[in-house]
Amino acid sequence: MSEKINRIVLATQKGGVGKSTIATMLASYMYFVKDHSVVVIDADDPQHTIKKLRDRELARFKQDEAMMRAFTESGKSQIYPITESRMDHVFERPAPDRPSTFEKASHPKIAADTVIIDTPGSVAIEGLGNILRNVDRVIIPLEPEEMSLVSATEFLTALGSIGSNQKERPKPIAFWNKVLWRSHEELITAQNEVFRAAGIHVLTNHIPYSVKLKRTETRSTIFPVNFRSIDLSGFMEELYQTTK
Template sequence: MKKETLFIAFSTQKGGMGKTALTVLMASQLHYTKGYHIGIVDCDYPQHSIGEMRKRDTDLVMKDEYFKLQAYRQFSTLGIKAYPIKECTADKAIDMAEELMQTSDKDFDIIFFDLPGTLNSPGVILTLASMDYVFTPVSADRVVLESTLQYATMLNDNLIVPQKGNLKGLYLFWNMVDGREKTPLYKAYEKVIAELRLNMLKTILPDSKRFRREVSDQRKSVFRSTLLPADKTLLKGSNIEELANEICQTIKLENHGNQ
């Protein structure tokens, strides 16, 4: 029986919230660690940040013997190939995903979409309407929160509630949380979010420099990479594992992987 491929995006119109980094971290966690078959459509034109990251990762793995051995063991021992990354514009994203699915010898569990950060880009609204789920990072900064709630409410009221499109659910989650901030602040914000009938995940991601750490020949620990799983010691305290588990539960992802 052919499995259903879920279309998912980490999406927000507020820049600097880490949607691209989260897309890579989640894709790598689910693909390399949990054994799901993942693909990425990078339609954040013109920068194509994830496509460019794959090029940097590949260049480093090819020239660094340590990372080359890691990648070889991953492929030869575990049989896990690198997940595909396709680049296009937002208006071509769904066509690109369909082509990716048709040319793959294995059904995808999830295809992640890295979308532009503005709804004004051609095709963004239609692509969002084609998603199964959207996950939106938000911080307790008032400007960020107001912008994100406006964005989430627009999607909820115009796509999810009237069932215009494929979008089954939108979920906010706290990102870049400073451990020194007081809990009552978040409880007050969560009350507002609940009054707007918006969903909120329980997992909270801390504010940490590791989220910006790519593979480098200056260090041998990996956190954010399109070719290798995150180092277990760096994962500890990042809550990426917890977020991956909660997302899998939320979207009711069946375990078709290697676990």
């Protein structure tokens, strides 16, 4: 296990912008492509979308020998852990004698070097501030439409108030999702200048609006996602490099 665990959170104050999907994809890319020891904390309470997806997949997996053989062919001997948590228990102990979710995830027996945290689409939930103070990177999905941009700007403003100095604040990484380039190029180009002037790192690659991303196999928490088939190899590599 690395001495320093890389702590990454996906957060916005608007739901439905792709946090859970990207958290799942990033975990898959880091685990299967980059060979990291990954733990996902699903703090999107009470939905727990990622954990429920894992539970459904695992139920099928345990009853299907073909799926078991296919997983063995991936080269991995075990499935990366996913655990659910309340927001205020991710880094804070629920009781003095009970560990936080992060403490459990960082146990030496698990040997995690990366923890990815998914959160609800709101800033008005107890525990988010403490999570943001305890992570290294915060990934912020953007959508090229007015309400999403207003929410993202408000969230980034709130993020700027985290910690007493710049060193205590997580590095913000933004990316554009559900993009129709011909329609959105002008808006995205102009908005990127604003974000970058404010010190926000915006990925060069974006995620296009595509029905391919709605397929079940792009959201697997057990099997490796085929990023080449959904034209996201470049995006995932850039995202990975900025979160290292």
